[in-house]
Amino acid sequence: MILLDLYLVRHGQSYGNLPLNGVEPAHHVPLKERPPGIETGQMEDDWYLTPLGQQQAKALGERLSALQFDVIICSPLERAHATAKAVQARQPQPIALKIERDVLEIHDCGTGTPEEWHARALRVASALRGDSPPGARILVVAHGAFNGYLLSALLGMPGPTHLFKFWNNNTGLSRILFHSEEHPKWDHVRLCQMNDLSHLKPEMITT
Numbered sequence: 627m628i629l630l631d632l633y634l635v636r637h638g639q640s641y642g643n644l645p646l647n648g649v650e651p652a653h654h655v656p657l658k659e660r661p662p663g664i665e666t667g668q669m670e671d672d673w674y675l676t677p678l679g680q681q682q683a684k685a686l687g688e689r690l691s692a693l694q695f696d697v698i699i700c701s702p703l704e705r706a707h708a709t710a711k712a713v714q715a716r717q718p719q720p721i722a723l724k725i726e727r728d729v730l731e732i733h734d735c736g737t738g739t740p741e742e743w744h745a746r747a748l749r750v751a752s753a754l755r756g757d758s759p760p761g762a763r764i765l766v767v768a769h770g771a772f773n774g775y776l777l778s779a780l781l782g783m784p785g786p787t788h789l790f791k792f793w794n795n796n797t798g799l800s801r802i803l804f805h806s807e808e809h810p811k812w813d814h815v816r817l818c819q820m821n822d823l824s825h826l827k828p829e830m831i832t833t
Contacts, residue, residue: 629814630755630804631763633695634777635686636770636794638679638712639832640705642671643796666704671734675708682797682830683712689799689825691716693763699724700767703734709797710767726750729776731769744785747775754780755804770794777802781815794821796832 641664642653652660653671666672675683690713700710702725710723728750732743758764768776774792778785780802794800798821806814823831 627806628761628803629806630758630802631761632754632780632802632804633690633693633763633765634773634780634800634802635709635765635767636773636796636798637701637703637705637709637767638675638682638686639796640673640675640679641665642673642705643679643832644676669703669734671731672703673705675705678830678832679705679796680708680712682826682832683709685825685830686797686799687712687714687716690765691718694718695721695765696758696762697721697724698765698767699726699729701725701729701731701769702727703730703769706767706769710765713765713767728753729766729768729772732771732775740785743772743775744779747772747779747785750776751779773800777817781817792820795823797826798823799825 642651644652646652646655646660652664657670664674666674694717698710698714698721700706700723714721714723728746732738754764773794775785777792777800799819800821801819803816803818804814805816
């Protein structure tokens with residue numbers, strides 16, 4: 627008996643992933659030194675997808691077009707939202723996006739601590755299990771560092787001591803299956819895929 631078929635993905639490449647000074651990613655560069663037009667202006671570090679990121683998101687949408695999700699949950703940040711919309715556009719049947727602030731990147735809910743990030747991930751994991759009907763297929767589109775915390779929470783592991791214990795490339799896809807042969811028990815969990823990039827050509831793979 628499948629209780630929950632959960633897919634977890636990181637957004638496509640954003641301008642925040644690119645070096646602006648030849649060394650550091652854009653999100654490490656002071657705001658006044660960033661060129662215009664690469665952020666939404668609605669929130670600091672809310673980056674648009676690059677043209678390559680848009681291609682990655684489209685490829686992900688094509689990859690998942692044979693699967694009908696019951697719901698697509700995504701971070702409100704533009705890079706995750708745009709990635710989720712690319713998947714939404716290729717769904718066999720119309721489906722709405724559910725925006726969820728709890729799956730924001732770790733620093734975008736305030737500074738926080740690893741303990742607080744793990745607690746947020748546990749809250750999301752609990753909500754996914756508690757709010758989903760048996761057999762639901764759900765896609766969560768979020769962020770690299772937070773996805774690591776969420777994977778730990780879903781698998782019943784302690785919070786990561788390192789931000790990238792579970793590495794996620796741009797549009798890296800993971801699948802977590804909760805199942806039970808007898809009575810519903812959420813401790814029957816299987817990591818079926820981890821950071822799967824088979825929808826991308828080698829030259830499209832980015833970190």
